[in-house]
Amino acid sequence: MELNIKDQEINVEKPSLFGIITSPSLQFERIKNSNAIWKSFWILAALTGIVYLINTYAYILSPEGKKANAESVLDIPLYWQLGSGFVTGAIGFIIGAFITAAIYKVFMMFMNNDTPFKKLLAISVYGSVITTLGLFINGLLAIIIGETGEEMYTGLAPLLTSFNDVLHGAMKSFEIFTIWSLVISALGLHITAGLSKKQATVVAIIFFIFSVAFGAIGGMLPKF
Numbered sequence: 001m002e003l004n005i006k007d008q009e010i011n012v013e014k015p016s017l018f019g020i021i022t023s024p025s026l027q028f029e030r031i032k033n034s035n036a037i038w039k040s041f042w043i044l045a046a047l048t049g050i051v052y053l054i055n056t057y058a059y060i061l062s063p064e065g066k067k068a069n070a071e072s073v074l075d076i077p078l079y080w081q082l083g084s085g086f087v088t089g090a091i092g093f094i095i096g097a098f099i100t101a102a103i104y105k106v107f108m109m110f111m112n113n114d115t116p117f118k119k120l121l122a123i124s125v126y127g128s129v130i131t132t133l134g135l136f137i138n139g140l141l142a143i144i145i146g147e148t149g150e151e152m153y154t155g156l157a158p159l160l161t162s163f164n165d166v167l168h169g170a171m172k173s174f175e176i177f178t179i180w181s182l183v184i185s186a187l188g189l190h191i192t193a194g195l196s197k198k199q200a201t202v203v204a205i206i207f208f209i210f211s212v213a214f215g216a217i218g219g220m221l222p223k224f
Helices: 002-011 024-032 038-061 063-071 078-110 117-145 165-173 176-191 197-220
Strands: none
Touching (some): 024 117, 024 176, 038 063, 038 117, 078 117, 078 197, 117 176, 176 197
16 A cells, blocks of 8 residues: 555656646646655756846846946956846745745635645746746847846836836836736646635736735835
């Protein structure tokens, strides 16, 4: 009997990070039946770090970045700037994944759902694949067009830079990969966590509203 259980655990297919792009439903079914998470977690943390490194490089190459480096009192080596970008991205992903999973857990408590935190963390991680993909594509676009990489060119915000900062900040959430990531996360909450489609959609909408609100608040803050 014990041998059969071990055989079943071995035969359970593990979810694929990149499969979440083409077959998200299948990956969330696998997450539901698998305890594998940490390998994907650390791989995506490293990939996010690399993407932030690319975006940092885009900023360094941009006219604004060159001007800032020229005016800086400190002569910071290129490898140090790129390394800082990598570390910032990796640590930011790790913190963000745990915070998102913790917020999911709060929602689960209100909905009388006992999904383990580890499963919610997996949903958070796999939903972040789309966000990281978006940052990667926008980072490459920034390098190609000579921009700083601070804007998501696949959204509405770059079209509103001449408007007030609050509107510009709020519109940052109206972006293809941000919305796609929310849809994927809602699917994960439905399939892996067992929420109804309505409940999962409500959670995704709440996340989107908070994203818009925080973007608007960010637009109010003074620029340094």
